[in-house]
Amino acid sequence: MRSAHNISEYRERIRRIVQSVAVLPDEQMNEFLNLFQLEVYPKNSIIITPKTTKNKLYFLVSGLVRIYYEAEGKEITSDIKEENSFFLNGYYLYTGLPNFDYHVTMSPTVVLSADYDALEALSDRSHEIEHMGRKLVELHYANFLISNYNQLFLSAEERFDVFQRERASLLNKIPLKYIASYLGITPETLSRMRSKKT
Amino acid sequence: MKKGFKDIENYRANLNRYLSKIGQNVNPEEMDELVKHFIPHRFSKKEMILAAGEFSNTAYFVAEGLVRIYYVKEGKEITNWFIKENMVFAPTYSILTGGANYSNYEALEDTIVLQIQYSVLESFYSKYHKMEHMGRKLIEAYYGAFMKKTFDVLFLSAEERYSLFIRDNADLLNRVPLRYIASYLGITQETLSRLRAKF
Numbered sequence: 001m002r003s004a005h006n007i008s009e010y011r012e013r014i015r016r017i018v019q020s021v022a023v024l025p026d027e028q029m030n031e032f033l034n035l036f037q038l039e040v041y042p043k044n045s046i047i048i049t050p051k052t053t054k055n056k057l058y059f060l061v062s063g064l065v066r067i068y069y070e071a072e073g074k075e076i077t078s079d080i081k082e083e084n085s086f087f088l089n090g091y092y093l094y095t096g097l098p099n100f101d102y103h104v105t106m107s108p109t110v111v112l113s114a115d116y117d118a119l120e121a122l123s124d125r126s127h128e129i130e131h132m133g134r135k136l137v138e139l140h141y142a143n144f145l146i147s148n149y150n151q152l153f154l155s156a157e158e159r160f161d162v163f164q165r166e167r168a169s170l171l172n173k174i175p176l177k178y179i180a181s182y183l184g185i186t187p188e189t190l191s192r193m194r195s196k197k198t
Numbered sequence: 199m200k201k202g203f204k205d206i207e208n209y210r211a212n213l214n215r216y217l218s219k220i221g222q223n224v225n226p227e228e229m230d231e232l233v234k235h236f237i238p239h240r241f242s243k244k245e246m247i248l249a250a251g252e253f254s255n256t257a258y259f260v261a262e263g264l265v266r267i268y269y270v271k272e273g274k275e276i277t278n279w280f281i282k283e284n285m286v287f288a289p290t291y292s293i294l295t296g297g298a299n300y301s302n303y304e305a306l307e308d309t310i311v312l313q314i315q316y317s318v319l320e321s322f323y324s325k326y327h328k329m330e331h332m333g334r335k336l337i338e339a340y341y342g343a344f345m346k347k348t349f350d351v352l353f354l355s356a357e358e359r360y361s362l363f364i365r366d367n368a369d370l371l372n373r374v375p376l377r378y379i380a381s382y383l384g385i386t387q388e389t390l391s392r393l394r395a396k397f
Contacts, residue, residue, distance in 0.1 A: 071352045091349075094342030100353070123334075127327035134323065134334040141341045142294040148348075149291065149300060152271065 007038050010061045010112050013084060021139060022132035031122060032129055036112035041105045048089050048103035055116040057088045063109025064170075066178060069101040077181040079147075080106075080170060086136070088116070106174055156185045160193050203238045203310070209261035210236070212284050213312055216259065220339065221332025228329060232322050236312035241305040248289060248303040253296075255316045257288040263309025264373055268381070269301045277381040278347070280306075280370055288316070290340060306374060356385045360393045 011033040018024070024032070036059060041047065047058065047065065058065075065081040078101065081087050091099040093116065123130040150159055160183060164171070170179065180190040203209070210233045218229060236259060241247055248254050250269060258265075260283050267279040267287065278301065281287045292299035293316050323330040350359055360383060364371065370379065371394075380390040 069349075090341065091345055094338045095346050096342075097346065100349070123331065127330060130327060130330045130334065131323070134330055134337065137334055137337050137341070138294050141290070141337055144341065144344070145291045146295055148344075149297075152269070153300065 005038055005040070005110065007036075007112070010038070010059075010110075011036055013061070014059050014112065017084060018132060018136070021135045022128070024128050024132060028126050028128050031126075032114075032119075032132075035114035035118050035122065037114070039111050039113050041109045041111070043105055043107050043109075045105045045109070046102055047105065047109075047111070048099070048101070050100045050102065051098040052089050052092060053098075055089050055093060056113040057086060057116060057119055058103075059112045060085050060087065061110040061112060063111075064106040064174065065103050065109060065111075066106050066174075067101055067103050068181075075181065077178045080167075080174065080178065080182060082167075082170070086140070090140070106178075151184060156183065156189060157193060159183050159185075160190070202240065205261075206238055209238065209259075209310065209312055210234070212261065213259045216284055216286065217332065220335045221328060224326065224328045224332055228322075228326050232319075232329065235318055235322075236314045239311050239313055241309045241311070243305055243308050245305045245309075246302060247305060247309075247311070248299060248301075250300050250302050251298050252292075254289045254292045254299055256313050257286065257293075257316055257319060259286050259312045260284065261310045261312055263311075264306040264370075265309060265311075266304045266306050266374070266378060267301050268304070268378075275381065277378045280367065280374060280378075280382065282367075282370070282373075286336075288340070290337075306378075351384050356383065356389055357393060359383050360385075360390070361397065364397065 014033060014036060015029060018029075018032075039047075041063070060081050060083050062083050065087060066077055067079040067081065067087070068075045068077045070076070081103075087103060089099050091097070091101065119133070123133050150162060154162065163179070163183060176190055177187050180187040183190065213236060214229055214233045217233070218224065218226075221229070238261065241263070247258070247265060248256075260281050262283055264283070265281040265287060266277055267281065268275045268277045270276070279287070287303070289299040289301065289303070291297060291301075319333065323333045350362070354362070363379070363383060376390055377387055380387045383390065385393075
C-alpha cells in the first residue's frame, strides 16, 4: 500500500528551515535529508522516555509534542513543540547523564527522525554538515537562554504577553493547565489574565 | 613583548590542554595557531570584567584567579557560577541572542584571563573542520551545564547539592565568601553552616 505520507515533501520542509541557518551543497544536503525517516504516533504516545540512551533528532511534521518532567509529585511542562520544529534528548546528549523528561504527543503526530550517531558520523565526514550542526545547536541553546531569561526577569503577565504574541495558535489547542505550567503560574492566574485581556 | 604576563606561555599551554580535551581530533599546529589568538588581560580583585546591561562578543579562559557570575533580581544578588583557573566562561546570552547580557562577571581574586572575540573563534571554525566540531562541543557542554544546574536545584536536596559542590570544589570553601556559596547552592547561610559542621 502507498503511504499517505509524502516523505519528500516533509524533507523539503527540513531543507527550507535548515537553509536559513547554513547553506549546504546539494549533495551534502541530500545525504543529510535522507537520514530522516517517517514515524507516526497516535495521541498520548511517549516519543522520548526518561533514561533514553538511543537517540535521534526529531523534526515535527504535524501534531504537538509536550515536554515535561515530574518534580515534587507535579508535572512541569517545560516546552510544547509545534510543527516545523526540531527536538531531541538534549539533556542526555549534552550532559552524558540520564534524562528525566518525557516527550509525549498531545494529538496524532507525524515526525521525521534521524539517528543521532548517523548524524555525528556525517558531521565527521562533512565540514558543511558540522557547521550546520553547530549553528543549529547554537540556535537551540539561544532559545533555551531566552526562555530562561523570560522566566527570571519577566512578570507572569509579561510572560503571558510573550506567549500570546509568539504562540497564539496554541491557546485554543491545548488544555490551559499545560500552558499555565509552562508559564510557571497557576491555572487560576492564567484564567484571570485571559479574561482581563478580552 | 607583553609586559607583566611572565607566565603567558604557561597559560597558553593550559588553554591548549583544555581545548584539546574537547577537540580531540584537532591538529596540534592548528590548535597552537588558535591559542595564539587569545589575548591576556588582568583584572584586580573585585573588578568587574563585564557588567549586566553590556553587550559582549568575548569568550574567556581563566588562566589565574577566580570569577563569580551573578545576576541581580529584586535587589538581591544571585550567584550562578564560580569559574576558577583553567575553566572557560562566555556571556553566551549576549553572544548568541545579540541582546544585552544580564549577568555580572566579577573577579573574586586578582585574575588573569585569556580572551578572544567569538567572531575570531568562528573564523577558525570555518577554516578547520575539527575545530568547528570542537566549537559545537563547547556550546553543548555549556548548554548541558546550564540544564544540569537548573535541574539539580529541583531534584537534589540541599545536602546533596552541598556534597556535590565540595567534591568538585573543596578549594572554593576557602576562596569564596560563604554568602556567595550559599546563594550558589540556593540555601541560606545558616543552612550552609549547618551542612559544613556536619560534613
